[in-house]
Amino acid sequence: MEQQSNAPSTVLTAGSAADAQQDFKVALVLLAVAVALLVHTLGFPMSGSYGGVDNQWFVSPALFPLLVCGLLVICSGMLLYKATRKQGFRGFGELRGWLGDWRNERIKDRWYVIGLLLVYVYVYIPSTDFYLASVVFLLSLTSRFYYPMVNGLSRSSTLHLVLALCLIAVKLNVNVSEDTHWLSINYDEDAIRYSDLSMLMALMCLLTLSVCFPQNKDRKRAVIQVLVVLLVPLLLVCTFNFLLYVPMPVEYGTVSDFLNYLVYDVLAFQ
Amino acid sequence: MKKIILPALIMASVIATLAHAARPYPVRPITNTVVWSAGGGTDAVNRMIMAEMAKVLDTRINVVNKTGGIAGSIGMNSVLSKRPDGYNLVGISSSNVVAAVNGGWNERFDVWSPFIVGSSPxxxxxxxxxxxxxxxxxxxxxxxxxxxxxxxxxxxxxxxxxxxxxxxxxxxxxxxxxxxxxxxxxxxxxxxxxxxxxxxxxxxxxxxxxxxxxxxxxxxxxxxxxxxxxxxxxxxxxxxxxxxxHLPLSQAIGFAVHQNAPDDVKTKLGKAFEAAMQSPVVKQWARDNYYQLSGKHGEAARDEFAALESYFTWTLQGLGSNKFSPDKFGIPKP
Amino acid sequence: MLEQFSHFFSTLFALATSPTNLLVVFGASFVGIIFGSMPGLTATLGIALLTSLTYGFGPDVALLALLGLYVGAIYGGSYPAILINIPGTPAAAATALDGYPLTQKGQAGRALGLTTTASFIGTLIGLLFLVTLSPFIASMALQFTSWEFFLLALFGIVISGTLTSPGTVLKGWIAGLIGLFLATIGRDSLQYFPRYTAGFSELDAGLEIVPVLIGAFGIPQVIRVLSERRSLAEAPKLGRILPELSAITRNIKHIFRSSTIGVGVGSVPGIGEDIAGWVSYSTAKNASTPEQQKEFGKGSEAAIVSSETANNACIGGALIPLLTLGIPGSPPAAMLLGALLLHGITPGPSIEVDHPNFLLEVTAIMVLASFAMWANGMLLAKQVVKLLTIPAPLFIPVVGILCILGGYALGLSIFNLYILIPVGIAAYFLGEMDFPIAPMVIGLVLGGMADESLRRALMLSEGSFLPMFERPVAVILLVIIGCFIVNQIPAVRTRTTSFWAGLFSRLARKSPVV
Missing domain, CATH: 3.40.190.10 (Periplasmic binding protein-like II)
Structure with a gap:
């Protein structure tokens, strides 16, 4: 946020036109969302008795949301008006204006990081061992930004797509119960083993690709990358699990299970 | 590096699935998940009794807080879906019994085997x-x-x-x-x-x-x-x-273990609980904090919670604030 | 009085001369700083963990450890805020606004030196209030009924308009409104009606603040630094970290104002360090001359000093209602109450009967804890700055994992992550379009209180707004809010600032020694 203000404001006129176009879009989206919420909120109970508390307009659960949504409609309307006056509606239909220019490396990287965050949190963490998931996540980022590999973006994206589909398939097909949802945490130990195995295979693929096909060969960087990627998540998992008593999301994941066994049953750590 | 870690991981998966219950319970530290927030009454009672029980069981008991959902349903759900091996306890109070009728989860309270520390009038x-x-x-x-x-x-x-x-x-x-x-x-x-x-x-x-x-x-x-x-x-x-x-309903505070936990685990927990309840520290604490100690566990505690569940859910039904009727879960009328 | 003084110093002396005690307090303060500096590990969680660990110790040692950790954690949150623009705790969110720009200028060391000393002074001033004015402040805090809570929340929301640069005021308000909306998600606490939960029972309790905070500040930073191939800072000058005493004396008026605000906010039950930081930041901005105001957001000394003094002064404030009434003034203080109960100490009106001089003992412990924090800070800061020499493409992915693990660790809930990521991505895009993020966080923090207090107040008054104008504290708050709103109208703003500037220059002429 703040660094924006530090950016040199060259080509002021061109920038402000692009800004107005962006403002126009975001204002329109906000307006649509705010109006939808306002309509939804009107369905809240305005009077009557609920849970033993008498309800009148001033106690209604809709009072505050209506106020907030109403103000949001007004504010985004004002933003829309300002943007329209600066010709912000131009270029509204172009997809590039919404998603960014795909030929730009920075935009590609942006969507790559966002995509990785999404699969990591919504697919990997709830279905597999946290250590394995984190190593894959970390390696995918470092093999793009720290020690880049050849064709990294397309290779890594394909790998993650296959892996994510694989994990979802495992979760929805192995020993499913009625409560199973693709977002819920894996507790079924068979499903966890299958998922961990897929994760391990993906990890090995990625590791091989990154070590064997770098853009610029640099032995030192390769070693640092492998060490950081394998050891830092281990350190984090051990710290949280054994010192802060934070059980990992998938508690019976292969590595977590092994670490628990090693530390408590074998080493008898108390 | 890779050469060492990968085989180790594969070995790990084999060992981890094979090796459990080599030594008698408790080998590992026990985790007690309190479903109410840190610093509250249920939390304080659990931390105190767990510290005393840890001495008897000769292991460490970690108390963590996992709040949220309806009447603590998130914490209860997560503990319920873990292995019923006695290494996961849940810190509860009588207010948790309304979780089902308000749509928090689909269980009756008899999935737990409760241990009641006490209550305050x-x-x-x-x-x-x-x-x-x-x-x-x-x-x-x-x-x-x-x-x-x-x-x-x-x-x-x-x-x-x-x-x-x-x-x-x-x-x-x-x-x-x-x-x-x-x-x-x-x-x-x-x-x-x-x-x-x-x-x-x-x-x-x-x-x-x-x-x-x-x-x-x-x-x-x-x-x-x-x-x-x-x-x-x-x-x-x-x-x-x-x-x-209808009264006195006691504001029962305590903890519970999965009803499907092995009998020897429940017995061992029960013994430790009884010993802890007898300790002067707990008695002094109860006096200082105006608690009346109960010490019920096993069948007696299950009955008490069943009565609480029945009274709470049907009273709320009368107020019209339930999401589901207690009938749906087969909860009898008081 | 004299007797109390001698008791205070003898307690302090006894505590400070025992090597075990010193070890405990330094260790706890160190752990506290680590907790504070890790996004997602909060002071509350730290105290909760330490409560179980210190169960076997005597109450003195346990208190040393707990308060040492508390003070350390509130201070430690400023480290990542300054170094990587991700506040470690909600309390440090305001510090990031000006701390990170300093890092970008290569002055991370100076910023850390400033916060360390400011936090130290803030804690001590908070204590001074605790000892001298606690009965008075406690009675003031008891003037807070639903109306006052509502107005306080409204005040916090109004100040969010001052946290933005003049060009983006409208966007600041929109961000604030989004935050307020996020606060209404969940079952409302008066009628238990589910609002915008889409059937997820995880949403019933509302959004957790810490995951949203991590999402709003941490995730955009991860995306931005990586995709723009940016380095985190100018090569930091690894000189000595100094206490920055001259900067402190320069900003002495900010320090005094901020400590008062910190104590005041802390003593009101239910709100804590995070709000203290924001309120103090914006008050400092409002009280500055137009030239100084331009510095805010670009690495202003006054801004860092204000927010850090206030959040640490808040500790003393939060202890006032805790020790005198048994009502915790902030979330970590609530956990502290649990810990005290565990050790057989029941804070409350009768504590002076049950445990004579307990207040003085706590103060002595706190003095020791703040010294430990200061010493730890001075030693640690230099090492911490070195983190910036790690290449960003290696360091930032690890920060990303830490953010996610931290968001999960709070409440052990994976649902927190499902909230954290969308909030983070939305915050990233909003940030790209010049929307300030801070008002959104303030809106979320205060929205629930505003909503619930307003409706409860109306419920009690049966729909009438009149009682708001009949209560003294409420009227004071109304006047302050009015001043802030009026001050945001440009014409009035230039006039008031010129008035103050004229007044100050006249005063300065009369008394050359400042």
């Missing part, structure tokens, strides 16, 4: 500036003023709210219930004069009564209460014997 109080000095005054005063009392208590459907409803039913006093996020804010509201009367437990209120901020009217408990420096607080049961129909 409820007391109804007013601000010290109030002209009201007794329960009789409360009734008489309203007959004159014809105005409903604003009554503060923590959350809708909580135990203090139900006490208020019971009292309103037998005494005929008109209360306007004002919900607060917890007992502490409702007490503060009574001190600032925002509400006229407040119902919370003695454990929560004793300091304010002794400090002259609140004036106790009556105990909502069959026995009067002797409070050091204040004197005897009479029981509302003397004035309204009908209260005994």
């Amino acid at each position: 409820d007391v109804i109080s007013v601000n010290t500036d109030s002209p009201i000095t007794s329960l009789q005054d409360l009734v008489a005063h309203q007959a004159q003023s014809q105005q409903a009392y604003k009554a503060g208590a923590g959350g809708t459907g909580g135990i203090h709210h139900l006490y208020l409803l019971e009292l309103a039913r037998v005494s005929g006093v008109d209360f306007q219930f004002v919900p607060y996020p917890g007992s502490a804010p409702s007490q503060t509201a009574a001190i600032t004069g925002e509400v006229d009367v407040v119902i919370t437990s003695m454990a929560e209120q004793a300091q304010l009564i002794r400090g002259g901020k609140l004036r106790p009217l009556a105990m909502l408990h069959p026995e009067p209460f002797e409070l050091e420096g204040v004197g005897t607080i009479p029981s509302a049961f003397g004035l309204y014997p009908e209260l005994a129909e």
Whole structure:
């Protein structure tokens, strides 16, 4: 946020036109969302008795949301008006204006990081061992930004797509119960083993690709990358699990299970 | 590096699946997941009893808090889906029994095998500036003023709210219930004069009564209460014997283990629990904090929770604030 | 009085001369700083963990450890805020606004030196209030009924308009409104009606603030630094970290104002260090001359000093209602109450009867804890700055994992992550379009209180707004809010600032020694 203000404001006129176009879009989206919420909120109970508390307009659960949504409609309307006056509606239909220019490396990287965050949190963490998931996540980022590999973006994206589909398939097909949802945490130990195995295979693929096909060969960087990627998540998992008593999301994941066994049953750590 | 770690991981998966229960329970530290927030009554009771039980069991017991959902449903759900091996306990109170009827989860409370540490009796109080000095005054005063009392208590459907409803039913006093996020804010509201009367437990209120901020009217408990420096607080049961129909519900606080846990684990936990309840530390703590110790576990504790579940859910059904009828879960009427 | 003084110093002396005690307090303060500096590990969680660990110790040692950790954690949150623009705790969110720009200028060391000393002074001033004015402040805090809570929340929301640069005021308001909307998600606490939960029972309790905070500040930073191939800072000058005493004396008026605000906010039950930081930041901005105001958001000394002094002064404030009334003034103080109960100490009006001089003992412990924090800070800061020499493409992915693990660790809930990521991505895009993020966080923090207090107040008054104008504290708050709103109208703003500037210059001429 703040660094924006530090950016040199060259080509002021061109920038402000692009800004107005962006403002126009975001204002329109906000307006649509705010109006939808306002309509939804009107369905809240305005009077009557609920849970033993008498309800009148001033106690209604809709009072505050209506106020907030109403103000949001007004504010985004004002933003829309300002943007329209600066010709912000131009270029509204172009997809590039919404998603960014795909030929730009920075935009590609942006969507790559966002995509990785999404699969990591919504697919990997709830279905597999946290250590394995984190190593894959970390390696995918470092093999793009720290020690880049050849064709990294397309290779890594394909790998993650296959892996994510694989994990979802495992979760929805192995020993499913009625409560199973693709977002819920894996507790079924068979499903966890299958998922961990897929994760391990993906990890090995990625590791091989990154070590064997770098853009610029640099032995030192390769070693640092492998060490950081394998050891830092281990350190984090051990710290949280054994010192802060934070059980990992998938508690019976292969590595977590092994670490628990090693530390408590074998080493008898108390 | 890779050469060492990868085979180790594969070996790990083999060993981890094979190796369990080599030595007798408890080999590992036990995790107790308290479903109410850190610093509250259930949390304090659990931390204290766990520390004592850890000495007996000769292992470490970690107390973590996992709040949220409906009546602690998130914490209970997560513990329920873990291995029923006795390494995962859940810290609960009687307020958790309404989780099912409010849509938090699909279980009856008998999935747990509870251990009840104790409870603190409820007391109804007013601000010290109030002209009201007794329960009789409360009734008489309203007959004159014809105005409903604003009554503060923590959350809708909580135990203090139900006490208020019971009292309103037998005494005929008109209360306007004002919900607060917890007992502490409702007490503060009574001190600032925002509400006229407040119902919370003695454990929560004793300091304010002794400090002259609140004036106790009556105990909502069959026995009067002797409070050091204040004197005897009479029981509302003397004035309204009908209260005994449903009350005393105890505000049961304790912990539970999965009902499917192996019997030897339950026995071992039960023994440790009994030993901990006998320790002078726990007794002193209960005296200092105005708790009445219970010590029920096994069948007795299950019965108590079943009774609480039945009373709570059906009372809320009467108020129309349930999402599902208790019938759906086969909860009998009280 | 004299007797109390001698008791205070004898307690302090006894504590400070025992090597075990010193070890405990330094260790706890160190752990606290680590907790504070890890996004997602909060002071509350730290105290909760330490409560179980210190169960076996005597109450003195346990208190040393707990308060040492508390003070350390509130201070430690400023480290990542300054170094990587991700506040470690909600309390440090305001510090990031000006701390990170300093890092970008290569002055991370100076910023850390400033916060260390400011936090230290803030804690001590908070204590001074605790000892001298606690009965008075406690009685003031008891003037807070639903109306005052509502107005306080409204005040916090109004100040969010001052946290933005003049060009983006409208966007600041929109961000604030989005935050307020996020606060209404969940079952409302008065009628238990589910609002915008889409059937997820995880949403019933509302959004957790810490995951949203991590999402709003941490995730955009991860995306931005990686995709723009940006380095985190100018090569930091690894000189000595100094206490920055001259900067402190320069900003002495900010320090005094901020400590008062910190104590005041802390003593009101239910709100804590995070709000203290924001309120103090914007008050400092409002009280500055137009030239100084331009510095805010670009690495202003006054801004860092204000927010850090206030959040640490808040500790003393939060202890006032805790020790005198048994009502915790902030979330970590609520946990502290649990810990005290566990050790057989029941804070409340009768504590002076049960445990004579307990207040003085706590103060002595706190003095020791703040010294430990200061010493730890001075030693640690230099090492911490070195983190910036790690290449960003290696360091930031690890920060990303830490953010996610931290968001999960709070409440052990994976649902927190499902909230954290969308909030983070939305915050990233909003940030790209010049929307300030801070008002959104303030809106979320205060929205619930505003909503619930307003409706409860109306419920008690049966729909009438009149009681708001009949209560003294409420009227004071109303006047302050009015001043802030009026001050945001440009014409009035230039006039008031010129008035103050004229007044100050006249005063300065009369008394050359400042």
